[in-house]
Amino acid sequence: MDVGRAAERVGFSGPGLERLHGLEVGAGLSVPDDLEELLEYCGVPERDRQELMAARPDRERQPEWWVIASGLAGELERELERPVPPAGFKAWPRVPDDAPAVGLYAGAWALVANLPRLMEVHRERGVPDTVTRATVGALGGVMSTHRQIFGRGGVGLMPLWSPPLRFRGAEYEIGRHSYTRAQLGLGDGVSGHVLMVHIPPTGSLDAHASEESVAAAAESFKHWYPEEPLAAFVCTSWLLDPQLAEYLRAESNIIRFQQRFDLLPYLPPEDASEGDRELMRLGLQLPVPEGALTEEDLQRIPQDTSLRRAFTAHLRAGRHWHVRTGLLKGYGLAR
Numbered sequence: 480m481d482v483g484r485a486a487e488r489v490g491f492s493g494p495g496l497e498r499l500h501g502l503e504v505g506a507g508l509s510v511p512d513d514l515e516e517l518l519e520y521c522g523v524p525e526r527d528r529q530e531l532m533a534a535r536p537d538r539e540r541q542p543e544w545w546v547i548a549s550g551l552a553g554e555l556e557r558e559l560e561r562p563v564p565p566a567g568f569k570a571w572p573r574v575p576d577d578a579p580a581v582g583l584y585a586g587a588w589a590l591v592a593n594l595p596r597l598m599e600v601h602r603e604r605g606v607p608d609t610v611t612r613a614t615v616g617a618l619g620g621v622m623s624t625h626r627q628i629f630g631r632g633g634v635g636l637m638p639l640w641s642p643p644l645r646f647r648g649a650e651y652e653i654g655r656h657s658y659t660r661a662q663l664g665l666g667d668g669v670s671g672h673v674l675m676v677h678i679p680p681t682g683s684l685d686a687h688a689s690e691e692s693v694a695a696a697a698e699s700f701k702h703w704y705p706e707e708p709l710a711a712f713v714c715t716s717w718l719l720d721p722q723l724a725e726y727l728r729a730e731s732n733i734i735r736f737q738q739r740f741d742l743l744p745y746l747p748p749e750d751a752s753e754g755d756r757e758l759m760r761l762g763l764q765l766p767v768p769e770g771a772l773t774e775e776d777l778q779r780i781p782q783d784t785s786l787r788r789a790f791t792a793h794l795r796a797g798r799h800w801h802v803r804t805g806l807l808k809g810y811g812l813a814r
Contacts, residue, residue, distance in 0.1 A: 482550035485543040495572030502550030522619025534580040551589035565664025574635035583633025654692030671710035684732040712807035719803040726789035740805030754800040
């Protein structure tokens with residue numbers, strides 16, 4: 480059974496099904512001997528560790544989920560150490576709403592299966608254990624967020640973008656930010672290398688901590704990946720939407736973060752609600768509807784922070800939030 484057929488049989492459809500169709504099962508899902516120790520290393524809470532181990536995909540009893548988990552693990556193995564290409568990376572799709580526990584944890588099994596090889600790569604590159612631990616600790620964070628949002632264990636009910644990149648060596652967490660190694664393409668193939676800056680939802684966006692993180696990343700990647708000289712630091716995020724300045728204090732951490740970037744021109748997406756859903760998912764950390772947000776959706780959003788109040792007021796005024804891209808000042812393409 481191929482991965483696409485298995486995904487179709489358990490209820491995947493649309494773009495999610497298309498994303499899985501290109502995967503190959505390969506050698507199948509390999510489970511590390513020291514699984515529980517590795518899960519603890521990844522910051523996975525005790526409750527989630529026990530549920531994950533009880534929901535191991537079995538080739539005979541859950542052949543479809545075993546094939547899907549094996550396909551995802553195979554992708555990590557094939558893409559190990561490769562930066563994100565100019566065409567980008569498509570997130571692992573969310574599983575169907577009625578997926579059983581084995582489906583909710585299938586992505587986590589694929590990630591952990593690749594962890595021993597990733598740790599070996601980090602050691603070969605000279606990456607400190609503190610960085611490795613922080614990087615793969617995203618798995619525990621995702622599981623906690625998943626349970627908080629959906630009331631169920633696992634990782635499957637939200638698309639996975641960062642964890643697959645971290646577990647294949649394309650993304651690292653250094654201090655306040657994480658950084659994705661990406662190839663820069665300017666029409667005639669790869670033209671250089673950039674680091675994509677991300678802001679994990681792990682606390683306040685302190686300006687000093689942010690600056691320290693960038694400085695450490697610039698120095699670290701020079702030694703870890705000397706074959707990839709950096710052309711720029713790039714950030715694509717709802718955090719760079721200049722409309723936020725209409726609602727937040729000038730001295731707020733978000734506005735101070737924005738001021739460190741030169742924005743690229745805004746290109747409206749085909750779906751005008753794309754930025755709304757992105758801010759709701761990552762900024763507010765709330766369940767996101769598939770289409771445009773309705774008044775009923777807005778009424779369910781707690782008004783307990785300035786960002787949540789700004790989010791709803793903006794949409795009720797008939798406007799949309801935007802995901803913007805900026806270049807970090809001082810690290811321009813022409814350095």
